[in-house]
Amino acid sequence: MKTQVCIIGGGPSGLLLSQLLHRKGIDSIVLERKTKDYVLGRIRAGILEKGMLHLMREAGVGERMDREGFVHEGTVISYGDEQFTVNFKDTIGETVMVYGQTEVTRDLYAAREAAGGQIVFNVDQVVIHGADSDAPFVTYDVDGDPQRIDCDYVAGCDGFHGVSRQTIPLDVRKEYEKVYPFGWLGILSETPPVHEELIYASSERGFALCSMRNDNLSRYYIQCSLSDSPDDWTDEAFWEELKRRIPSDAADRLVTGPSIEKSIAPLRSFVTEPMRWGRLFLCGDAAHIVPPTGAKGLNTAASDIHYLYHGLTQFYHEGDSAGLDGYSEKALARIWKAERFSWWMTSLLHRFPDQSEFDLKMQRAEIEFLRTNKAAQQAMAENYVGLPY
Numbered sequence: 001m002k003t004q005v006c007i008i009g010g011g012p013s014g015l016l017l018s019q020l021l022h023r024k025g026i027d028s029i030v031l032e033r034k035t036k037d038y039v040l041g042r043i044r045a046g047i048l049e050k051g052m053l054h055l056m057r058e059a060g061v062g063e064r065m066d067r068e069g070f071v072h073e074g075t076v077i078s079y080g081d082e083q084f085t086v087n088f089k090d091t092i093g094e095t096v097m098v099y100g101q102t103e104v105t106r107d108l109y110a111a112r113e114a115a116g117g118q119i120v121f122n123v124d125q126v127v128i129h130g131a132d133s134d135a136p137f138v139t140y141d142v143d144g145d146p147q148r149i150d151c152d153y154v155a156g157c158d159g160f161h162g163v164s165r166q167t168i169p170l171d172v173r174k175e176y177e178k179v180y181p182f183g184w185l186g187i188l189s190e191t192p193p194v195h196e197e198l199i200y201a202s203s204e205r206g207f208a209l210c211s212m213r214n215d216n217l218s219r220y221y222i223q224c225s226l227s228d229s230p231d232d233w234t235d236e237a238f239w240e241e242l243k244r245r246i247p248s249d250a251a252d253r254l255v256t257g258p259s260i261e262k263s264i265a266p267l268r269s270f271v272t273e274p275m276r277w278g279r280l281f282l283c284g285d286a287a288h289i290v291p292p293t294g295a296k297g298l299n300t301a302a303s304d305i306h307y308l309y310h311g312l313t314q315f316y317h318e319g320d321s322a323g324l325d326g327y328s329e330k331a332l333a334r335i336w337k338a339e340r341f342s343w344w345m346t347s348l349l350h351r352f353p354d355q356s357e358f359d360l361k362m363q364r365a366e367i368e369f370l371r372t373n374k375a376a377q378q379a380m381a382e383n384y385v386g387l388p389y
């Protein structure tokens with residue numbers, strides 16, 4: 001088989017790139033290791049920045065998002081029983097949208113299918129060949145049958161555990177990593193959200209987050225030990241612990257119910273440099289990971305796709321490779337700022353095992369500074385709604 005861009009990974013990065021390129025007449029094939037149902041069963045990000053909303057609309061898949069998504073003008077930060085709102089709309093005139101990654105992916109699959117886009121599921125043994133040559137190709141097996149795709153470019157959108165990053169030789173690739181000493185235990189429940197805005201809660205017992213997907217679907221997280229397993233936590237134990245970590249007025253209002261999903265995510269900051277090697281471009285989780293505290297995972301994937309999509313369009317429509325040549329530098333400049341913000345929010349709101357009394361006082365002083373200082377709120381708002389592309 002032959003295509004212009006071979007896209008490895010059918011998560012949000014790969015699907016969005018494929019759909020955007022299709023609208024510009026650029027051909028691609030997406031290779032996905034799992035089934036569509038498996039990809040749609042993963043419960044992940046919930047908050048979309050302006051840049052991601054714009055890309056979804058440009059890809060022609062913004063209609064349901066604009067109809068069913070919830071615009072949020074701010075977020076609540078709490079510490080113990082104290083709480084305040086950082087209002088993005090009032091401070092910088094911007095908002096974010098609550099629309100789950102599952103729905104984003106569902107809309108993108110539907111659009112690719114409607115356009116007759118090629119997505120190959122259940123691929124195995126994916127290998128990228130000749131990425132540093134003028135004639136790259138990708139080999140893989142599907143149902144035991146070996147296959148080959150010749151292409152101009154390869155987009156590595158295969159997440160943190162994919163093969164694309166590993167294809168870049170170790171003497172070219174440099175990785176930066178911070179692993180946090182805790183995870184997030186998350187549940188999804190068919191209950192009304194406890195509050196109309198998200199609540200990011202710092203408490204003596206650890207961090208908690210009250211989020212949502214719609215009027216009757218809530219997403220809650222609590223900081224947990226890395227040695228915990230979801231089976232250690234009954235629904236009752238989860239709700240009890242959540243109530244202890246959020247302000248008492250919210251705890252009193254909280255509607256509990258059976259969980260329909262329960263999982264633990266470890267927290268990590270990770271960046272690989274460069275994000276391009278020859279004709280291979282890394283995008284999204286294949287190149288970088290943020291802890292979820294700043295809601296930046298999916299949104300940083302979107303900014304990579306923005307730069308790569310424009311670079312490829314410029315190349316195919318104008319014969320100019322400047323956008324592709326500048327891809328890694330441009331993408332990384334924005335990534336590092338999102339890494340900083342996610343690390344800052346994580347450090348501000350979690351309990352760390354080795355924290356001294358002084359460290360706790362510093363955390364508290366920083367939260368109180370944020371509560372009372374307009375410039376600090378503006379800095380948080382600008383980062384939370386998403387820095388410009």
Ligand code: RFL
Nearest residue numbers: 009011012013032033044045158159162284285295297298
């Ligand atoms: P994805 O979503 O991981 O998609 C990569 C796709 O590539 C496939 N794949 C392969 N395909 C072919 N060949 C191979 N060799 C392959 N290896 C892997 C995989 O099956 C998969 O379908 O990466 P993408 O598209 O870059 O999207 C990034 C986002 O998914 C990610 O940044 C966020 O979901 C991060 N994240 C969260 N972000 C938030 O903002 N809020 C959250 O609450 C949140 N929760 C999460 C998360 C990430 C998690 N992971 C990765 C463990 C919860 C979890 C559990």
Ligand code: PHB
Nearest residue numbers: 045046211292293294295
């Ligand atoms: C979510 O709704 O899953 C969510 C929202 C905000 C975050 C992380 C996760 O910072």
